Amino acid sequence: MTSSPLFDIEGRIALITGSSRGIGRALAQGLLEAGCTVVLNGRDEAVLARAHAELGPIGKVFARAFDVTDSAAVAAHVAAIEDEVGPIDILVNNTGTQHRAPLVDFPDEDWHRLIGTNLTSAFLMGREVARRMVPRRRGKIINICSVQSETVRPGIAPYAATKGGLKLLTKGMCADLGPSGIQVNGLGPGYFATELTEALVADEEFSAWVRGRTPAGRWGEVSDLIGALIFLASPASDFVSGQVLYVDGGMLSVL
Template identity: 40%
Template sequence: MFNLAGKVAVVTGATRGIGQQLAIALAEAGADLALLQREPEDQGTKAVIESLGRDCIVVPCDLAHMDQVKQAIPAVISHFGKVDILVNNAGVQRRAPAVEFAETDWDDVLQVNLKAVWLLCQAAGRHMTERRQGKIINLASLLTYQGGITVPAYAAAKGGIGQLTKALANEWAKYGVNVNAIVPGYFATDMNEALLADQERNKQITERIPAGRWGSPEDMKGSIVFLASSASDYIHGHLLAVDGGWLGR
């Protein structure tokens, strides 16, 4: 049920961290990959995937530029002939007190973290609903549920991801298209460098996680294979927390 042989998966933000491990996990399960990258010259993840015997292409795509976003899914279909799995992982973060939060930062975060996700879902959804099969997995956040501090745009975008996931699932489930989301907890990645470097805040977070540790990107691999595979065929509009127990605390 977890075999992805013959499937084509599209992953954004796979050059490092969680996204890289998501792409590798899909390849390990048998899928071929299309990596949407802002920096196409970074071939590290592609090399790992190809070493597993899988086909992999890099599609230049800056999620801040909607013209590039709109061209991405058609480019993948042109190469592989289809898209079976879409993983919207890439995101940006801006931090500032709400009263000082710059409008340009707000726009940047909402463009990349929500609008680009919507456009990729829409393009993939047109293709998948016609084929009456497909898996879309969005990366939500603890801030889909919680407000956070000094990250109003990120919280708004990730709240939107949760509702977008449910809205698309409501429409596309009848076509055999599963739309779900993964909710990562606190992971040791580049996006959390500021929190990791703050000894007091780091300690507070670690003590609140029932598992007693921050997540590592490898901890995400099982959840992505599950949601991308036939094992999850009757799961629609679900937000799967991979958080060491944080939300249950």
């Protein structure tokens, strides 16, 4: 039951990449609780199976283990999902990784790994799912960007480059797919406490910087992202496209 039909996404089919843990898993849970059928994705079959088992009692959930940086795997698994589960209404490109190192010491292989995981995967998944959304003339694609789509800290220049690229990919996808009734937007988290950021949260100096730099005075909790996600996935955003909705406690708004 929703307070407004504008936000009703019950019965929609959502595919979320990188959803076996962290922010992706939280997004999956949020869409399940909103009544969506959710397809989880990840490369680690054991971790994916655990997430599938944990989320199963909440709603209708499936799991597909495949590499979203592999074009052939993307094509095969998107086809299989549509055949076995149904037409994908919502695609959330969440897969991402990080590597911190000074620019002059940054290894080539980690540059290419970040580009592939954070940017190429969204292009491959968006292209393949859009090929099926376009004839249906409807669909929502949500790319998980970052405050680093706009700004950067020392040691993460390649990561920021991938997230800045994802912001512009979002706008380009909007330009190409908007005439077919598809909305493409970004969701930009600030600093969030997850199992993947435990070391940063535990670093009191860094944690104090986050709290002091954020007008809300705290780290984000994954539940803070759900409302924005549902808005971007629902009819409420049918005239919103090419935007990045930052959920950052106000961080980007202040010096």
